[in-house]
Amino acid sequence: MLNMPAYLMSKRTMFNVAKKLGIDLVELLAIWAFCFWDVGLLEQNETSEAISRRIRERIMYEVLTYYNSKGLENSSNRLGNLLFLVRDSVKTAEIVKENFEIRQLFGLNTINGSVCNLFRSTRMPKExxxxxxxxxxxxxxxxxxxxxxxxxxxxxxxxxxxxxxxxxxxxxxxxxxxxxxxxxxxxxxxxxxxxxxxxxxxxVLKGSTCPDYSPREVSSTPSTSYSPEIQQSHERSLQQTPFTLNPTTTPILHKLLGNYEALKSVRKMVYSKDGEALFDNVERVPRAVPRDEVNEIQSKDVQLQLHFLVSSFPELNSLEGPQKKLLFKNYFFLSRIIEAAYESVAKGHEERFYLASGDFIQCDRPLTEGLTEERAEKEKQSFRLFIPGDEIFRKTILSSMKYHRMDLVELVATFFLCFFWDAGIQGQTVECEEKCRQFRDAVMRELLQYYKEIGVPFPEVRLGNLIFLTRDATKTMHKCQESFDVAEILQLTVLSGTLYNLLSSFGHL
Known part of the structure; x- marks a missing residue:
């Protein structure tokens, strides 16, 4: 019975998709290679990360070459779906590890020794x-x-x-x-x-420093690739000229970007303090907030995000209520992680986790100034509790975001490509899953078109790196959910109400 959740998840996210795509032996070997050459692992050093990125990009390039040699149509979308399959393996692996450790606790495991350690969650031994x-x-x-x-x-x-x-x-x-x-x-x-x-x-590797991140409203600077062909093409495309989305060739992205700008404007009004000038061209100074204020701040953003989604996708009306809630729960936490990372890198403060209000949590130390003794003690406990999640956030999401220099169009596309219109979610109906795959393919096509219009060489490789980045967000989410659940048990009240149901692994809308 313990293995049933893992089986159902793998069947929905992997077996059925692999069967539908008709994965061949070359693609299977590529999937294994993508899983092996991972980045952002807790004990991975920078040399290992650099080598992994280099080989992973090279594999993507060779898979595309393989597709072209076979004369496959729509090879770009096929590569994207192959990488989504790799990403979904993380979901299954997490459930398998949880089940394995529960079996270990009750003495039900039939394997032990070094093989047993391979199946356990990645943790440093206490010694x-x-x-x-x-x-x-x-x-x-x-x-x-x-x-x-x-x-x-x-x-x-x-x-x-x-x-x-x-x-x-x-x-x-x-x-x-x-x-x-x-x-x-x-x-x-x-x-x-x-x-x-x-x-x-x-x-120190020669040329290992990353160029300073200089965000622009709509831009794209491809990641540095180490294969000669991709490297030369990337160097020719490192131009920082603003770009306007074409509503004819990229209608979905054009609409999403406009609605996201509107969302940010509404946030500015909702989170403004009494006496602040809304219409002055003066940026609100962000402030560090203690963790027990996060619930109040982020709860306001729930309704704003719902309005953003409904205005962006009228097609949601055709889905049943429970399916809408399922998609929103899958979207909300992951999109916040990606958006916070984008803001942290853009503003040059990697030690901060930015909230929807523009304020931030200080990840490198507890914020106790001005708090009562009781609140200060809870802040310290919460800080210690979330250290693992903060470390994974910095090592995976922030590292990848800084390396690839995601632009605003990619940020918005990621919200919907990988989080909202996700497929294979537990509890998702076949109808909802099919609609999600259709929208995901449509957003992929438009994103590839956007890359071509701004002159990104090998756009499929860039898209692949974007999908891998979202896999890092999933890792961060799982670790943070563990911390939220433990905080609830310890009565630290980091989250409550609707926000707890959205962000906790146990919550239900």
């Missing part, structure tokens, strides 16, 4: 927890970087310093305290400590 401390700043480490155990921030600092040839000088006696959370951390002492702890300058 190795002391290794999860950054040797430079004492923050939580996410792996081995350039020869030392380090957090992502110190690894990025060392990489930029070496790659750019930066030289720092200490204003003191070169004995400054290097501690995470210190906004005025001495760069010279931090760099020297990196060297003292074993980081090697020779381990």
């Amino acid at each position: 190795d927890m002391n290794e999860l401390i950054c040797a430079i700043c004492s923050h939580t480490s996410d792996g081995f970087h350039f020869g030392a155990t380090a957090c992502r921030a110190c690894a990025a600092f060392f990489r930029r310093t070496v790659a750019d040839g930066r030289v720092y000088s200490c204003r003191g006696l070169s004995t400054c305290n290097v501690q995470w959370g210190d906004r005025c951390m001495c760069k010279a002492c931090r760099y020297q400590k990196c060297l003292d702890m074993g980081m090697r300058k020779t381990a």
